[in-house]
């Protein structure tokens with residue numbers, strides 16, 4: 001990387017730090033000749049695959065079947081749900097020709113797959129015995145984002161778009177699914193050592209076609225929030241538009257209730273941003289392509305063979321299921337440290353002649369940059385313990401940052417003060433009326449994330465007043481500058 005960006009200075013340099021790291025850590029190459037579409041490089045893709053592997057295992061665990069739909073959707077299908085169209089008409093890419101011939105029915109590249117899937121749901125779902133119906137896919141989707149694009153965060157080809165689509169026999173069972181999605185998301189967040197908050201979006205900002213939307217937000221180093229997951233309850237909106245009915249046990253016909261759950265490569269952006277430091281990536285051991293890198297430190301005219309010693313340790317770690325690499329390049333150890341710290345390898349083991357003689361090894365942690373000497377004989381347990389310590393430290397450090405960036409206020413002035421000096425999330429009383437919510441967005445030049453979820457936690461304390469209209473505040477509303 002260029003000049004080292006000190007962690008504490010991230011708020012001014014975060015964007016520059018992030019854009020440089022995408023390239024220097026080997027995550028993506030941004031030089032592809034289509035704006036907002038980047039190339040996954042081997043190291044970045046390995047990390048993303050490790051994240052996806054966890055998502056696939058969660059889908060397995062919760063009875064979702066993986067499907068794979070075409071990327072092209074006929075305009076006739078896209079047109080069926082009015083609100084959904086309205087929400088996406090400015091964002092879809094059109095395919096209008098094939099070869100030299102104009103298409104009689106224009107096609108869109110999927111921005112998300114409701115309008116691709118739901119005519120098939122209508123054919124597949126016939127009886128209550130088919131419910132709950134739960135499918136998902138991880139595919140590329142396309143959105144003509146007009147705001148500032150940014151690698152992994154706001155792209156026009158969302159190349160690792162996770163979308164789960166479910167159908168249920170009742171609103172209550174759809175609500176159960178939303179709770180299951182939140183549990184899945186919580187296990188994934190723990191796997192990534194990332195704390196988050198869930199807010200119920202205001203009606204003016206819910207997903208097009210949804211009855212309500214939940215957003216999971218993380219706090220980025222510059223005090224802006226990033227939405228890394230969404231869950232939507234569609235009730236019967238799409239079922240009526242796509243005629244998705246099932247025969248009840250009493251022989252009646254009912255429209256299904258539906259939900260969706262979406263995430264993307266933003267998950268990797270959050271890991272990079274939240275855990276990274278001025279030396280580069282800091283990867284949680286759960287998703288690091290290389291969990292341990294061993295650096296042999298040979299000394300001139302030393303009898304012992306540090307390379308053989310290093311390889312033995314590597315073998316033992318590999319046999320214990322740990323992803324390990326021995327760096328035998330003929331360059332200075334310091335250069336090796338720099339390279340692997342930049343790539344966020346969580347644990348480095350250094351072995352010199354003295355360690356061979358004494359049956360020791362030095363374990364260096366990437367998150368705290370501290371070292372400890374351990375017995376060669378206990379290397380597997382020592383590495384596993386270090387992984388646990390790193391996961392706990394990364395999570396606690398990030399939770400402390402998130403919590404210190406959530407401020408409860410009573411007035412617009414106080415809220416403005418928060419955004420002026422270090423941003424973050426503001427929680428402010430709200431009467432629940434749209435015009436007051438929109439007024440506060442305008443006054444604060446910030447987005448309303450919504451109200452805390454579940455709703456029991458969203459109630460305003462007794463006697464609080466809406467700072468816009470002065471009426472009794474029903475809720476606490478959250479505002480933030482967002483990505």
Ligand SMILES: Nc1ncnc2c1ncn2[C@@H]1O[C@H](COS(=O)(=O)NC(=O)[C@@H](N)CS)[C@@H](O)[C@H]1O
Pocket residue numbers: 111112113114143145152153154155156158162163164207227228229230232260261262263264265266
């Ligand atoms: N332009 C984008 N670049 C990267 N990730 C994005 C982009 N747009 C949305 N996402 C991610 O994709 C997730 C799902 O997108 S969404 O619009 O909120 N929801 C849907 O599309 C629903 N059909 C659920 S799959 C979001 O939570 C966000 O994390």
Ligand SMILES: [Zn+2]
Pocket residue numbers: 430431432433436466467468469470471
């Ligand atoms: Zn009000």
